[in-house]
Amino acid sequence: MLDVSGSTLQLSGELSRLRKSHGGIAGKAAGLFVPHVEYGQRQLRWIDAELAAATRLATAAAELEEPDMQLALLRLAGPRLEAAMLGSLLLAAWVDILNLLDVAFKHGYRAVETLFVDMDRWQKMVEPPMTALASREPGQVEAAAENMPALMGYLSGEFNRTAERLHTGLRNVEKVMLLAQLVEMVTMVSAMRFSLPPMRPSAPVTLGMGMVMGDGGVMMGTRLVVSAEWVEMMRRLVRSGVLSLPAVSAAVRIQSGQVVMAKAHGELPRGVRAALGDGPEVRGMRMTGRAGAGMAEPPRHHVLPKEFREWFEKRGFTGEMDIDQFCVKLEQAHHQAIHGGGNWKLGRTWPGEWNRMIMKALQDAESRLGRLLTRNEVLEIVAERMNLYKIPMNFTRWGGR
Structure with missing residues (x-):
């Protein structure tokens, strides 16, 4: 940054x-x-x-x-x-x-x-x-x-x-x-x-x-790739899902002058693979859409219930922290299960239904504290419940679907 x-x-x-x-x-x-x-x-x-x-x-x-x-x-x-x-x-x-x-x-x-x-x-x-x-x-x-x-x-x-x-x-x-x-x-x-x-x-x-020869014959522009520690950080960020391999690959290729290195569509240059760690998880990272993967887009679940948008806005969830940023993709069965089955109206009568449960937990916490929760306190409570419901903490923006 x-x-x-x-x-x-x-x-x-x-x-x-x-x-x-x-x-x-x-x-x-x-x-x-x-x-x-x-x-x-x-x-x-x-x-x-x-x-x-x-x-x-x-x-x-x-x-x-x-x-x-x-x-x-x-x-x-x-x-x-x-x-x-x-x-x-x-x-x-x-x-x-x-x-x-x-x-x-x-x-x-x-x-x-x-x-x-x-x-x-x-x-x-x-x-x-x-x-x-x-x-x-x-x-x-x-x-x-x-x-x-x-x-x-x-x-x-x-x-x-x-x-x-x-x-x-x-x-x-x-x-x-x-x-x-x-x-x-x-x-x-x-x-x-x-x-x-x-x-x-x-x-x-x-x-x-001037170029620097890295491990495995990787030519690296000295302004961007400055050390083994930098390469290791990029590897960790890619494998953690913070940065995407195509973006890191593009930056490395541009900065190192290897603007025509790729030999096949979607294939990473060998030097970049070496820099980021040439393991199965890296070789398996190819740019593909949901059509290329042969599956439909899974439903997106608002972790912070959208019918309580105003409630969350009063507690700091605005801008890049808007509740629409806190959605997760779930398989259809998992999505229905946390909402109490396929009929959402009946599901809301179940105390364990996600929206009902999370709002009760948040409101109970405020009652105990005698004040509004901070944004971070809300996230800590939500994280605990997500782990309990086995919901992956890999957020994606709401796309209106």
């Missing part, structure tokens, strides 16, 4: 500067490129919002004592962090392109129309994965993660070709050298510096970064 937050802070500063760069990209042809800067600012807003929500969820998890509920809250934070992490990588590449054009315009580059057409084309390529990541729908996020390394590879190639074209278009030797320096420095926050090929000898600019 701190790593992504640092990147977004730098991106925010760069976008603000570009928005006011009247001698460069913001002033060229009466602000023809300003909408592309504003597009980056709009993406940064949702990335910052998801990162802030993930941070609040992780903080809430740290305040709990029940370990299963702690892990459950971290699993709620995970998709938000994944979306913010991948979104910030893609946005960093976008900002690099904007920076490249900005310095070219400042030094007299004139072929505006061609670059405008290119920017429009590139934005249309960036928009679908950005929209998918902002949705936080697991299927869409994982599909975007799978495709991102190839997209970043393509954008890297386009960046390199554009930089060469700008070198050719700027005839003055001093201007060419200034552009070369910019290309070398512009990628301070971008993942593209991990994957760009070196430019021709006529333009001596290297947009690379």
Whole structure:
């Protein structure tokens, strides 16, 4: 979270500067490129919002004592962090392109129309994965993660070709050298510096970064994969269900420059499997929808009964902690059993029916304390009852089904 937050802070500063760069990209042809800067600012807003929500969820998890509920809250934070992490990588590449054009315009580059057409084309390529990541729908996020390394590879190639074209278009030797320096420095926050090929000898600019050879021949970008401890943490988060393997795989592949490593659809590169632990549980993690698994979507059960939404809101369940975030997928038989059978009206007459039981437990606790329960106290009580009813603490958002 701190790593992504640092990147977004730098991106925010760069976008603000570009928005006011009247001698460069913001002033060229009466602000023809300003909408592309504003597009980056709009993406940064949702990335910052998801990162802030993930941070609040992780903080809430740290305040709990029940370990299963702690892990459950971290699993709620995970998709938000994944979306913010991948979104910030893609946005960093976008900002690099904007920076490249900005310095070219400042030094007299004139072929505006061609670059405008290119920017429009590139934005249309960036928009679908950005929209998918902002949705936080697991299927869409994982599909975007799978495709991102190839997209970043393509954008890297386009960046390199554009930089060469700008070198050719700027005839003055001093201007060419200034552009070369910019290309070398512009990628301070971008993942593209991990994957760009070196430019021709006529333009001596290297947009690379030193690689470190890890165990099993894994090439790792030193900014992201910094130690064996990092790899071990990623392995634990993946196996605990906090982060998804496709998202971690995409980040590692992008940062290490291996943008075309995958040899088959849905198959992880061997180096990434080695870094994350090449066991059966890792090899078995493939991106698949419920149709690919050959089964219908199981029913989602509100752990915090939705007919008492207002009751829970008064005790802090709002925003990313809204009761719609606390749903679990159960097999049909299990779902019916905790509600007293297939007829929910008859089920509510049974004292052990989930909604009736959990609300009684919460209200009794408040009566004993003589005050409203805190959010954490509610979660501790709910966790105890979930263990009793053998309900897995693996929450998912309510989708209206």
